[in-house]
Amino acid sequence: MTSATVQLAGRPVHRVGFGAMQLPGPHVFGPPRDRDAALAVLRRAIELGVDHVDTAQFYGPDVSNELIHTALHPYPDDLVLVSKVGAVRDAEGAWLGADRPEQLREGVEDNLRSLGVERVDVVNLRLMDGSDVPFADQLGEMVALREEGKIGGVGLSNVEAHHLVEALGTTEIACVQNPYNLRQREGQPVLDLCIERGVPYVPFFPLGSAFPGAAKIPDDPAVVSVARRLGATPSQVGLAWVLAQSDLVLLIPGTSSIAHLEENVGAGDVVLDADALAELEA
Numbered sequence: 001m002t003s004a005t006v007q008l009a010g011r012p013v014h015r016v017g018f019g020a021m022q023l024p025g026p027h028v029f030g031p032p033r034d035r036d037a038a039l040a041v042l043r044r045a046i047e048l049g050v051d052h053v054d055t056a057q058f059y060g061p062d063v064s065n066e067l068i069h070t071a072l073h074p075y076p077d078d079l080v081l082v083s084k085v086g087a088v089r090d091a092e093g094a095w096l097g098a099d100r101p102e103q104l105r106e107g108v109e110d111n112l113r114s115l116g117v118e119r120v121d122v123v124n125l126r127l128m129d130g131s132d133v134p135f136a137d138q139l140g141e142m143v144a145l146r147e148e149g150k151i152g153g154v155g156l157s158n159v160e161a162h163h164l165v166e167a168l169g170t171t172e173i174a175c176v177q178n179p180y181n182l183r184q185r186e187g188q189p190v191l192d193l194c195i196e197r198g199v200p201y202v203p204f205f206p207l208g209s210a211f212p213g214a215a216k217i218p219d220d221p222a223v224v225s226v227a228r229r230l231g232a233t234p235s236q237v238g239l240a241w242v243l244a245q246s247d248l249v250l251l252i253p254g255t256s257s258i259a260h261l262e263e264n265v266g267a268g269d270v271v272l273d274a275d276a277l278a279e280l281e282a
């Protein structure tokens with residue numbers, strides 16, 4: 001674990017954190033195949049110095065937060081828990097929008113209860129594709145929740161640059177969480193804007209996600225070749241590349257495996273030289 005930290009809602013966090021989306025059962029639905037193994041991953045993350053855990057009530061649903069509470073409560077003082085609101089799951093596991101202001105409030109209340117905290121350190125407003133709820137109304141509710149002390153910082157997720165510009169015109173934004181990795185860079189304008197405005201950027205899918213069809217970064221031939229030359233693993237090279245994009249990038253790779261977790265935390269120590277960066281870029 002590198003010693004470098006970034007301020008997230010006024011709290012220092014290391015550059016490699018942990019995403020809890022891979023802990024529930026297949027398709028992020030239902031209980032884990034091996035509950036003890038899932039709890040062990042969370043405890044090992046803390047042992048390794050992870051102080052930033054990303055979750056959501058709708059992972060499971062209700063599974064990731066319960067596992068986090070069981071494994072880690074009472075939480076270490078330096079742990080920053082980040083959740084998100086805007087969605088729910090139906091009985092078959094489909095992802096549905098729940099993004100009207102009163103639903104966002106309900107989502108925050110659910111997180112407070114399941115995580116066993118009086119305030120969630122950061123909550124991302126996760127915009128749902130096709131929603132007709134005005135962004136200003138959603139943001140207004142998130143700011144109200146922060147003013148009431150239920151949220152430490154308001155983050156944004158799945159946003160376009162104009163959302164971030166609008167939000168920064170009215171309030172402080174703790175972080176932006178959009179998809180981004182070596183092979184998926186449509187989010188570059190938002191990352192560039194975050195860099196310009198000093199907002200931490202927390203990419204999701206840094207390794208290409210567990211969803212079928214997405215390009216898997218550890219399988220990329222250029223990544224494999226650079227990893228071999230540097231004596232690192234392909235995942236570490238993929239993660240190190242994302243970290244190299246800006247000092248404001250914070251990682252939350254998701255895994256259900258202790259071996260992968262240990263690898264991912266080590267990515268912070270991998271230095272990509274100019275040749276490696278050029279090979280990956282090509």
Ligand SMILES: NC(=O)c1ccc[n+]([C@@H]2O[C@H](COP(=O)([O-])OP(=O)(O)OC[C@H]3O[C@@H](n4cnc5c(N)ncnc54)[C@H](OP(=O)(O)O)[C@@H]3O)[C@@H](O)[C@H]2O)c1
Nearest residue numbers: 019020021204205206207208209210235253254255256260
């Ligand atoms: N805001 C949003 O809308 C949003 C959306 C998606 C995700 N997220 C957050 O972002 C986090 C990261 O995204 P993600 O988990 O979807 O995708 P990801 O981190 O890009 O990739 C996870 C996949 O990579 C595998 N993996 C992890 N470490 C590995 C390693 N060292 N070697 C080989 N394979 C490895 C995992 O399998 P194993 O379990 O076998 O390791 C899993 O299949 C999530 O956990 C979640 O907290 C947010």
